[in-house]
Amino acid sequence: MTRSALREKANEVIFGHHTRAGRAYDVALIAAILASVLVVMLESVAAVQESWGVALRAAEWVFTVLFTAEYLARIWCAPGRFRYVTSFYGLVDLASVLPTYASLFLGPAHALLTIRSLRLLRIFRVLKLGEYSSQAALLRQALSRSRRRITVFLAVVLTLVLILGSLMYLVEGPGHGFTSIPRSVYWAIVTLTTVGYGDITPHTVPGQVLASAVMIIGYGIIAVPTGIVTVELGRASPGTSSRDCPRCGLAGHDADARYCKRCSEALA
Secondary structure: OOHHHHHHHHHHHHOOOOOHHHHHHHHHHHHHHHHHHHHHHHHOOHHHHHHHHHHHHHHHHHHHHHHHHHHHHHHHHOOOHHHHHOOHHHHHHHHOOHHHHHHHHHOHHHHHHHHHHHHHHHHHHHOOOOOHHHHHHHHHHHHHHHHHHHHHHHHHHHHHHHHHHHHHHHHHOHHHOOOOHHHHHHHHHHHHOOOOOOOOOOOOHHHHHHHHHHHHHHHHHHHHHHHHHHHHHHHHOOOEOOOOOOOOOOOOOEOOOOEOOOOOOEOO
């Protein structure tokens, strides 16, 4: 077999997923990625590290050598080498092996090897989930269209937590844990998002009333970005149009609609 034929065959196995060999290669690669991530996670457990530290470290180096060889093989057989090296998967493949080598000089940097889990994105190819890419494109389009309204929403929320945090600082004061305005703003963020860590709590009646109001506001605020993105998803979905009615502002018309279904105004 000539060098070019060998390179073409390797490209078909490593980058392809339509052949049996390509699918088997991807499945084996995913299994190796899962095993290597498991090794890194187990190595962070003190009890396991004490008993199996040497074996886990050796396994980590075995995986690193295998992934390094696989990365070099991808560069060798890639049709566009520079395009692969600078692609998302190429950068992830490189980042998945560098920490182990860096650990020789920087100590525990090998723990960053959990980035290998990103390589599991290749499972979409193995399971033939390519049709979901169109749905991902719809979600990306909806998020892109919503970015300005979400930005305004986040600006309003930030302003609100600044005001609420300052009010709580004035009401409760340092004696009840609200030692500064930034710390009070932190409390406002935790309360408004309904997380409620409980590390800072109001003790006075006015403070508790204000906290109750913040909690109620939080439930209403959570629904706002969801509604914004949902509307844009409806507009971007097949069978609907992104055109708004120039008279009443109604959106979500059928793709072939010529008039507004609410007020009968002609659509642009």
